[in-house]
Amino acid sequence: MEEQKKRTAREIIENYDGPAVRIMEVCGTHTHEIFRLGIRKLLPKQVELISGPGCPVCVTPVSFIDEAIYLALEKQVTICTFGDLVRVPGSQMSLAGAREKGAKIHIVYSPADAERYAKDHPEEQVTFLSVGFETTTPAGCLSVKQAKEDGISNYSLLVANKTMPGAYEALKGSADVFLYPGHVNAITGTELCEELVKEGVSGVVAGFTAKELLTALAVALVRFQEGKPFFVNCYPRVVTREGSREAQRLVNELMEGCDSEWRGLGIIPGSGMQLREEWEAYDARKKYNMPKIEGKANPACRCGDVLQGKCKPSDCKVFGKVCTPQHPVGACMVSGEGACSAYYMYDTRG
Ligand code: SF4
Known part of the structure; x- marks a missing residue:
């Protein structure tokens, strides 16, 4: 151990000679950064990185795209969305395809932009496609509060927000170590990760710079060799044990848990969010009496x-x-x- 302390994170990774280990990058940004920074090339053969379900667009099921297209084409609602979602295939077409058929799709950079668009276009009904994890849910909630404050009734959310605990439960056993998403833990804190250790689930919270990622991987490898479940917060400059109480309070005020469908993982009980009854005037599914839509993914897609x-x-x-x-x-x-x-x-x- 003494010798390991003197080595750099990179040296620990490159010289790892312990047992085979599978580390899951829960977060899609980690997957991209680890590739982009060339960190994969440093890993010895017995260290395998596998991708997980932490990309909000990727886990959003086909049926959600179909619902958005239904609103756009059947109810003539203006859809405000992040750009990524526009090209995700639905059962019949993507939102880009719906746009070719006359749907009004407006790209925004935040839910606040969508709310502002609704305020500036009182003649249009506007729905924001609210996807993402604990990190992005508070911004959707804030936009609804703002709509109420502005007294506008032409704004709603189509909610597919998800929470990570259910996913960790569903993914138990699929990896030896989770590389936890630092931005999610910044909101939620780390208590859940500490609890998971008691169930034998190991993990480290990682940041996003080269140094933070190398440190998290090195810590994971050192601790894995000790042969006991572990948790280490390797992103302490941002992540605390309690997380952001303010964001947690805001989400709790407007939203409650519900069952949610994840692409590839099916329905995970209690893993989604929906607007509470008091806020249902802003819930697009209720506002437009959304029918039950079953999505069909391309069978070739894995x-x-x-x-x-x-x-x-x-x-x-x-x-x-x-x-x-x-x-x-x-x-x-x-x-x-x-x-x-x-x-x-x-x-x-x-
Ligand atoms: S079709 Fe295959 S390569 Fe394309 S997104 Fe699906 S799994 Fe990935």
Whole structure:
């Protein structure tokens, strides 16, 4: 141990000679940064990095895209959304395809932009596609509060926000160590990760710079060799044990837990968020009496397996051939955080 303390994180990683270990990058941004920074090239053979379900666009099911298209084409609602979602294939078409059929799709950079758009266009009904994890949910809630304050009634959310605890539960056993998403832990804190250690689940919270990622991986490898479940917060400049109480209070005021469908993982009980009854005037599903829509993914697409770490993107038959960032077949090739797009951009050898 004394000798290990003197070595750099990079040296610890490059010289790791312990048992085989599978480390899951829960967060899509980690997948991309680890590729981009060339960290994968430092790893010895017995250290395998696998991608997880932490890309919000990737885990959003096909049925959500279908719901958005239903609102846009059948109810003539203006859809405000982050750009990534526009090219995600739905059962019949993407939102880009719906736009060609006359749907009004407006790209925004935040829910606040969407609320402002609704305020400036009182003649339009506007729905923001609210996807993402604990990190992005508070901003959606803030936009609803702002709409109430502004006294506008033409703004709503189509909510597919998810929370990570259910996913960790569903993914138990799929990796030896979780590389926890630092930005999610900044909101939630680390108590859950500490609890998971008691159930035998190991993990480290990682930041996003080269130094932070190398440190987190080195700590994971050192602790893994000790043979006991562990948790270490390797992103203490941002992540505290309690997380952001203010963000937690805000979300709790407007939203409550519900069952939620994840692409590839199916329905995970209690893993989603929905607006509380007091705020249902801003819930697009209730406002437009949304029918039950069953989405159908392209059968060739293995996004579900990729998101569970069951296969690499390059194991998918259409990877890089039929499915490319220009012509995505599944969500994991569309998103800037998707594992398939990372493999395509940085390592077509897989
Ligand atoms: S390569 Fe394309 S089709 Fe295959 S799993 Fe990835 S996104 Fe889906």
